[in-house]
Amino acid sequence: MSKNRYVRLFNSIKADDNAVKRAVDSIYETENAEVFEFEKKKSVNLRFVPILATSLVFVIILGLFIFPMTPKANNSFVVKAGASQINSIDDVEIGELMGENNALRISFDESDKANCLTQCKVVSFPVVCSGNNIDKVTYKVNGNGYFALLGDVKGVSGMVYVEEEPTSFEKAQKYPYNLADTGEYTEKVKEFTVDYEAQNESLSKLCLYTVDDNGKYCDLYNENICFEKSDGSFVHGKDLDYEQMYFELFTDGDGFDVINYSDYYVDVTVTFEDGTKETKIVNLGLEKTKKLYENGEDGEYTSLNIHAKLSK
Amino acid sequence: MNNSFSRKQQAEKIVRQYADMIFRIAFQNVKNKADAQDILQEVSLTLLTKDAPLFDNDHIKPWLIRVTLNKCSNFHKLAHRKNEEPLDENLAYDEPLDTELLDEIMKLNKNYRNCLYLFYYEGYSIDEIAKILNKKPSTVGSWLYRARKKLKSMIMDGGSFYE
Structure with missing residues (x-):
């Protein structure tokens, strides 16, 4: 990846000769080069330690009389998305599939024939857990999907940033998710664990309706790319654009308006501080709706919204 | 070998070698040429401390980077420091910025x-x-x-x- 513009900019930024001279002069003006102490540690006046200790014990004893030890709160947790609590009664909208949230990568061999294809729909997964005595939370996605992690997540085998595009299908399978065409690929995971305090709503994205195919590809990559899928069928390039994929993958023609919970669900397992665990299942579904543009444009567009609901 | 004067000479050599790097890092963080130059001077003086890996070519550069960033971080905590000059008037440059x-x-x-x-x-x-x-x-x-x-x-x- 060329970075000439950035490099040229910083080549232009230099210290003045006078500034360098002043810095060098200051070195020689320092009298003692061997000892140049930073802040001295503040010392504690030891005379007051016994008085402080006695006072502290007294305060603790007094406190125990005034505020008797209360029992620890019971282990518990709820699953939330933003301000909403995901429950077993209502559908909670957690995200919207947008047209630009596709991840598509095609890898080519030496003869410019595509040899693997990965594609998926990406949606934010702003789900966190809240409760008492929680140590960590594990999310596991079931169905044709995986998580792409964008944060410092403890417990995951490791995020790998690959600068060079994976050239083999094996590598492409491991690093299929191309984030915003930056040349970086995050490792897909079916499951990740995060410390309770480290949770945040932007930690992960959910990649749904993934297509990983190592079938034979028969044509050069262009806008009319054609490839043979592993089941022997052929798909043409125009079928890979956003609208077609939507309806090819999860609609029955125009009849899809209902919420479908059967394909995707996430096991949310909380490990409490005492080592016990509890799991709640978050079912995911899609709803096709019409929405008005929010950017000042007139008219409405078809939106696919991700909903979440707890299993009973 | 590591007497006082040789340490200063080595420190001078390092400053001349890495002055631009220190200045660039400082400038990005304090957004002010004069303050970045002050930080350059402060970082230079830290080369005289016992902790400075003056004669360790492998570690001196990362050490300088850390020290510079720490100085910049402490710099921001001083409330009276303000960036008032436009950026492009702050810099001496050899070619159009x-x-x-x-x-x-x-x-x-x-x-x-x-x-x-x-x-x-x-x-x-x-x-x-x-x-x-x-x-x-x-x-x-x-x-x-x-x-x-x-x-x-x-x-x-x-x-x-x-x-």
């Missing part, structure tokens, strides 16, 4: 700026940057990703960060 790119870089979060600089200009890997900044590689990686994403969206068509 890419003020558009510089302005956009300066809008980034400081962690993003520092990671970009260490990665693209100084050529450090993500793991090396993580060790310098005492962060996890995954943290550095995500900072880099977000920085590039923000910068790429800021740069108008016709002026690419990557070209």
